[in-house]
Structure formats: C-alpha cells, structure tokens
Amino acid sequence: MPVGTLGSVKGLELEQVRATGAEMVLANTYHLALRPGEDIVESLGGLHGFSGWQGPILTDSGGFQIFSLAHRTKVTEEHAAFQSHIDGRRVVISPERAVAIQEALGSDVAMVLDHVVALPNRPEVVRDAAERTIRWARRCQQAATRSDQALFAIVQGGLDPAMRADCAHRLAELDFPGYAVGGLSVGEPPEQMYRTLDVTVPELPADRPRYLMGVGRPEDLLEAIRRGIDLFDCVMPTRNGRNAQAFTDEGPLRLRNLKYERDERPLQPGCPCAACRRSRGYIRHLFMAKEMLGPILLSIHNLAYYQRLVADARRAIERDQFETFREEKLRGWGVV
C-alpha cells in the first residue's frame, strides 16, 4: 500500500497512483482527526468520497504516532494523549475513540490502537506496551460497530521471541479478520527484525492477511514475504522518491549525484512508468532545479517499482520459484 497519511499520496493524482499498480492505500487516523477532523471527512463522503480513491483504504490507528511523536505523547492505560503537532492542543485517542474515528472516516480496514515503543528498549517497557496492546485490541474489538469495516489486530513485543509469539498467539485467539506485525523497523538492525518475523508469523492464522506495518526497503519486503507476510505499507518509495532516490534492480540511485548529469539511460530499463520515459540526466536536472516534477516522477517510479516487485514475488511463489527470484533480486541490489 502506498502511504497517503493525510488522504493523499503526496504529489500524485489518483490515476497516477492507480497506474503504478496499487490497489489499496493507507491513511492515518491521528492526522486526519486533527485536520480536517473525522466529522468533516465523514460529511464529505468518507475517505473514499473525500479523496476520490475508489479502491480499498486502510487506516492506521495512531499507534505509530505514540512512537514517532513520543516526545509530545503520554500513554496511560485508558488512552494516548497527544499534544497536537499542529496547534499544541490536547488530543486524546483511546482505543474506543480510535475505532470511532476510523468508522467515521469510513476506511475498509481499520487498525486497533497499539502501543509502539522504540527499539531496542528495556524489557519491562516492551512487555508493558505489548500487554497494553492486547488489552486495547479487545477494547477496540468491542467498540467496533460497522459490519462493512474489517478491524485488524497488531502484534507487539519488541525483539523478544517469546513475547512476540505469546502476543501473536493471544491476539489470534481473539479471531480478528487480519493481523499485523507492528513495532518493527523502529531502530533495530534488519537481522533482528527478520528473526522476530520468524517466530511471530507462524503464530498468526494463515487464512487471514498478515501485514507487516511500515516496512520497508525492497530487500526487507522479500525477507518478509519469505516468512509469510502478505501486506505492506511504507513511506520509503514516496518519501525517498521526493528526496531524489530511485529504486532499481541495481539498487537505489541518488539522482542528484553528479554522475547522472549526462546519463541518457532510463532509471530502470524496461520500466513502463512515466519517469522511465525520460533520461536520468533529465531527472537529475529536475531535482537540481527544484522542479516539482522531479519528486512526482520518482514517486511514480518507486511505487511502480515496489508494486512490480511484489507482483513478481507473487508470481514466483505461484511457480514455486520464490527463492530463485529472491536470490536474483538481492544479487542485483548488491545486498548479498
């Protein structure tokens, strides 16, 4: 899923997002509750009518903001209290409120409010957050009223295998329609994230979507797919695209680099996206000149690249050739 936190995949029109192959996008509860407010989104047709996106929409709950905006957030058993990053006012999001906001937003998939902490962290902090996440998941489940909206649970538990497995197991017993693995890629080395997936994913029902939140680099996606993950979201293709980085089969390209000044090749030979109809030299020029088309084109390219990556992975799995596919990709990226 491309990330459209504020109800828009930054810089891109709906058709451009759709043309990358994306079917589902992500938006954010905390951010939309602050601005414009879920009541306004609801009155303007819900997230679909409001943004115009016809496909499925998943809303994150605000749990990630407990981590990313930690310095202005206070968590109690009852709720998370934020000091708005926009105007400083107090914004309280309880599990019940997170569900109510998401129901008003009208997303197709809502996420439970979870408690995300930075890693590495003290065991008691990680355990406390994981236990609270389970209690909050129950409260979210009980607060949910819409039959046309799925509610996914989120596994926490840091890097502790036992805690992860336990958290996953206990959430699985609550019979959610989908499960996410959260609290990863928040500062820990990739290897530790992979090891955590090794022990977490097997505890989650294989007949439900298994979603790794906020990940990641192309190699992270393949490592996660290999371990049973079905769904991802990440700002990397769009944010890094806006910052002049293009993902390709030869690894990421920093288009501002002098070496592309006269490079007449496309970013990725064979890529059908709009950016790849131009030369690297032209795209470098756009970034050096601070033309808005630069960030737009690389956002398009990176989203298309990511979509193709997972589509190809899916096809490889169907042919039982995933390992070969993965090794080829990693070799191209120079990761192995």
Next chain:
RNA sequence: GGGGGGUUUCCCGAGCGGUCAAAGGGGUCAGACUGUAAAUCUGAUGGCAAUGCCUUCGCAGGUUCGAAUCCUGCACCCCCCA
C-alpha cells in the same frame, strides 16, 4: 569638475590590528530517510607530504613583533552635487 561610499574565499555578505582559512546565507559535492511533524535533515566545501605548513580578503608599496583590518599611490564600481 567637486564630495561621499565601495572592491572579502564559486556567488551574496559579515569582519575593521593578533583568538581569521576568515560569521551567516546561497550554490556545489556527498550522505541519511522503513505504519510521513519530512519536496526534509546531516556533513564537506582554498591547497597540501596536513595535531603542522603554504596561498588567499582589487593591485602595488609602506607602518607594525603581527594587517582582510592602519597609511600612500593606482585601477575599477556606485551615489550625490555641478
């Protein structure tokens, strides 16, 4: 013709006797970015055999232990008066 102001490292622009290879900004070069407080942030940016040496603040001389800073002459630019 008379009076005044100015010329600083790639650019703009501080500095006005030593702590100045010289603030700050721009540009350039390089790096970071993982459920978006991000079209953002970080570092480098005279040369070198480099805990030191050399070259540089319009040009040429001079004063001084020491000058981007003071003095003299010259060149060029800007403003006002005629």
